[in-house]
Amino acid sequence: MKKIETIVKPYQLNRVKDALNEAGLYGLTVSEIRGFGPKWGTLKVIRDGEYKSEMLRRLRVEIIVPDNDAAFAITAMAKGAGSGCTEDPKIIVSTVEQALPLLTEESPDQAS
Numbered sequence: 001m002k003k004i005e006t007i008v009k010p011y012q013l014n015r016v017k018d019a020l021n022e023a024g025l026y027g028l029t030v031s032e033i034r035g036f037g038p039k040w041g042t043l044k045v046i047r048d049g050e051y052k053s054e055m056l057r058r059l060r061v062e063i064i065v066p067d068n069d070a071a072f073a074i075t076a077m078a079k080g081a082g083s084g085c086t087e088d089p090k091i092i093v094s095t096v097e098q099a100l101p102l103l104t105e106e107s108p109d110q111a112s
Contacts, residue, residue: 001096002070005062006089007033008081016061016080023076028063064096 008016013030020028034055061081065073074091082088 001064001066001099002073003062003064003094003096004070004073004077004091005060005094006077006081006091007035007058007060008089010057010059012081013059013061016077019076019080020063020073023072025063025065025069025073025076028061031060031062033058033060064099 006016017028020026035058036055061077063073063077070093074093077091081091
């Protein structure tokens with residue numbers, strides 16, 4: 001199994017979700033996070049004052065899929081989160097050794 005995750009701007013969430021659904025992949029986890037990148041600390045002017053930008057609000061989107069669906073999930077996430085500019089997010093793929101359900105007594109081989 002593979003865990004595929006990316007960090008997107010809040011407005012990109014529906015595009016990523018819709019792209020995954022079109023690929024037949026359902027069920028994802030979304031976490032609100034804060035972070036900064038190369039544009040952190042730039043000065044912004046709003047109304048009468050200037051302020052230094054702080055940590056930016058982003059969303060972490062994660063999905064766990066069988067190995068044979070990983071390519072579909074990667075393509076769908078790239079389609080949903082990509083805009084063709086240098087600020088596009090990275091897609092991170094990790095191997096999941098086990099996924100164990102807590103409420104049942106399934107063995108690791110039966111769990112999905």
